[in-house]
Amino acid sequence: MKSITPCCNKTTQLKQEIDRADAILVGAGAGLSASAGLTYTGVRFEKYFGDFIKKYNFRDMYSGGFYPFDTLEEYWAYWSRYIYINRYHNAPKNVYGSLLKLLQKKDYFILTTNVDHCFQKAGFDKNRLFYMQGDYGLWQCSKPCHQNTYDNERTVKKMFLEQKDRKIPSKLVPYCPVCGAPMSMNLRADLTFVEDEGWHKAAGRYQDFLSRHRGLHLLYLELGVGVNTPAIIKYPFWKMTFQNPMAVYACINLSAPYCPNEIKKQTICIHDDIGNIINKLLILKETSC
Template structure:
């Protein structure tokens, strides 16, 4: 961070131009920068009834609330899923990221679950959503590894929600064991990794293997410390072990990294959209 903003921009442009491979790692800060925020006006405008009833503070902590009934749980989750997955189109930031790297040999690993990379233009075989996706339901106990697309069900749940509850006949049940269903998000040991998940995992591993020792840029985009072992620490480690690697970190709160990789790291605390726009010029 000792370099000026302009110097960091120029270094980043040069690194990306010379890169043989670019690996993007997307975290919650990226979607927040794109406007998909979990608190503030966006939250209060859409969840006023739930805030009044349950005293919710934001969309993150409310997702851990222990609802007493499945009817209440799914009234909440239907709105949560719809707002973040179905009601929002591709955002400018994600579309710009695609334009920035589309001519390069790239891959994306993301802990985000709202499909913005694919909406922004990234092909599905170039994106690994390792933590799940709002679009799918799974057996709550993971009794089998099939996922179920939920868009029409979510819409019906919202249309028929009354006083923060859905009708009992809309509560989803596992077609195999008859038990409860859950959103396909990694939050416990029952998270379902379906066939597509394993295919994406293999594509990611192949990309890492192919790029090992090559001229690589690791773009770490809004990755915090909720799950640093998925993107942040591996990117640091791969940068350390590859003398030809550059780590470009976008993080307004935690730009600092390992001291061993400081000379190969370009950090931005500035607005991600602004930096990406500048890199595209």
């Protein structure tokens, strides 16, 4: 296996690998958006969901999204706030924009479990993105009776503005245009998740990227990936690194990053804030020009 034994600090190592790699496959998890300021607890949560916290004692946005509300009017009051601030607001920090600068002029692809659309809002080419777990900006039939998804921006913004006492007007509750069942979020929470035409095209582009770079010097750059769904990014990145002696696996995470012993010599693990490391990498990039 190719050895990357440190001769300098890990950030400099990673900068060198970014420069040398034939291509970069980025695997992005929730930690990347958290680094950009899209937190689901604390002050931000309390600012937008204080009334729900008072009534239901929710601890964070995520767990509140699974609560069995009594009415669809209250359900969509909660979810419209959730979608509005996490999908249609810009992230407080420009971490995604900095990542785009870092990847400029590189052959890259993004595989992400994030559903907040931050990559496209930052200017990433949508043809280089695979949102595997869905999109806050899309609805689907809750059954589902068909495999289409629907843009929700206009209605969500009306829900957000017109709700009162934790309820939206009944006229804004969304129903499937085909069978009349209530609509639901296009998020991979259970077996009803709709993989629409756009999803399958993105999946095809991802497989094409892997095929075109098989056996080359590929950098698997994992950013903020946790252990909730390791089979989507983390485990495949480990496996593909192990199968390719030319590959390098890099992981940046505030939770202690790690890797199997089998790929240790091909790995760069950085225990730090993602935005902080990206800024350091950009400084190194500028000083080397």
